[in-house]
Amino acid sequence: MPDTARSHSGAPEPVALSSVPLDLPARFDEVIEDLHVVRLPMVTRFRGITEREVALLSGPAGWAEFSPFVEYGTEEASRWLRASLEFSGLIPQSTTLAEAAPSTVPVRSSAPAADANGVTVAVNGTLPACPPDEVEPILSRYGRVGTVKAKVAEHGFASLDEDLARLREFRRLFPDTTLRLDANAGFTPTEAIEACEAFADFDLQYFEQPVPEVEQLADLREELARRGLPIVIAADESIRKAEDPLRVAELGAAEVIIVKVQPLGGIGAALDVISASGLPAVVSSALESSVGLAAGAELAARLPHTDRSRDILGDRVACGLGTGRLFTADIVAEGEALTPVDGAIPVTRIVPDPDRLQQLAVDPGRFEWWAGRLQNCWSALRV
Ligand SMILES: [Mg+2]
Structure with a gap:
């Protein structure tokens, strides 16, 4: 039996798509004509890194990104490869529950908006931990945004007063903007309760991953209900593979799930688990180049x-x-990158600029490391 959990609704057990073997040739270089590995410099340290290595490959449907973080092992990284092969059209998109049984998913068509620039999806602005007087200059760089995600707990519970000062300034400046918080699992359960008492005044859309463990999220939700604190909890770090949204739903650990295309094994697999979990989802990036962001969009x-x-x-x-x-x-010229304009990005395919690929290319040693990693992941996906 695959190690998937049953969904809370008793729906058919979704297949762990990444564990289904694929009928692929032995060598990935037989089908992938063009592999590039680039190193993207970052504005500031994020997730402990200042440069992000990303592999890019192309297939019949276009370019796709393969960018599991370098510390991930083959099994986990192979789900990311599955997503990349699917988005590039090198393997067919997995049939989704959403498509197979449309009656189970009440679908509205109002999510993406179309305008003169085509279909776009809304994106949130991000407010990092900063002194209150930097709130306005930081957010003014985003132009018009309807939703802002503020990072809290960046320095643990010690920073709660600073978090509150920043949020008060934010609300003074933007009383009508939708506000989300993200603690990146930075609180202990006791700290999270106290923080939620204080954050409840700020009219939150949701609070992302206040505590690390999925069981702690579930306990926190119970305690919030007991105290009558109407804070919606979202799970992000708790969702790293296809089985996780089902577990979050089963334990009642969150009301919203944050999903990323590559870790879940592709767009089809992501749609599957979202629908199986029954939870509203917000798509997020895995710190990707514009090619990876296009799959997210x-x-x-x-x-x-x-x-x-x-x-x-x-x-x-x-x-x-x-x-x-x-x-x-x-990997594209500035005007063509998938960066938000007035709170939205287009739903489109990205073709890397050959000059950029060359300028940003990693050294031969790193290229070999990525090529070997790709081969290992490829082998893991094969029959
Ligand atoms: Mg998060």
């Missing part, structure tokens, strides 16, 4: 827009795909 445009999702997240769900701003260089 496509998933965001295809999310089931359920009544529950509309209640919590509104008609136009802002996704966390504005991370292109974290890099000082991308």
Whole structure:
């Protein structure tokens, strides 16, 4: 038996797609004509790194990104490869529950908006930990945004007073902007309760991963209910593979899940688990180049827009795909990068600029490391 959990609704057990062997040739270089590995410099240290290595490959459907973090092992990274092979059209998209049984998913078409620039999806602006007087200059760089995600707990519980001062300034400046918080698992359960008491005044859309463990999230939600604190909890770090959203739903650990295309094994697999979990989803990036962000935007445009999702997240769900701003260089010219303009990015395919690929290319040693990693992941996906 595959090690998947049953969904809370008793729905058919979804297949752990990444564990289904694929009928692939033995060598990935037989099908992938063009492999590039680039190193993208970052504006500031993020997730402990200042440069992000990213592999890019192309297939019949276009370019795709393969960028599991370097410390990830083959099994985990092979899910990311599956997503890349699917997005590039080198393997067919997995059939999704959403498509196979449309009656189980009440779908509205109002999520993506179309304008003169084509279909776009909304993205949130991000407010890092900063002194109150930097709130306005930082957010003014984003232009018009309807939703802002503020990082809290960046320095643990010790920074709660600073977090509150920043949030008060934010609310003074932007009383009508939708506000989310993200603690990146930075609180202990006791700290999280106290922080939630204080954060409840700020009219939050949701609070992302206040505590590290999924069981702690579930306990926190119970305690919030007991205290009558109406804070919606979202799970992000708790969701790293296809089985995780089901576990979050089963334990009642969150009301919203943050999903990323590559870790879940592709757009089709992501749609599957979102629908199986029954939870509203917000698409986020895995710190990707514009090629990877394009896959995220496509998933965001295809999310089931359920009544529950509309209640919590509104008609136009802002996704966390504005991370292109974290890099000082991308694989396309500045005007063509998937960076947000007035709170939205287009749903489109990205073709890397050959000069950029060359300028940003890693040294031969790193290229070999990535080629070997790709081969290992490829082998793991094979029959
Ligand atoms: Mg997060």
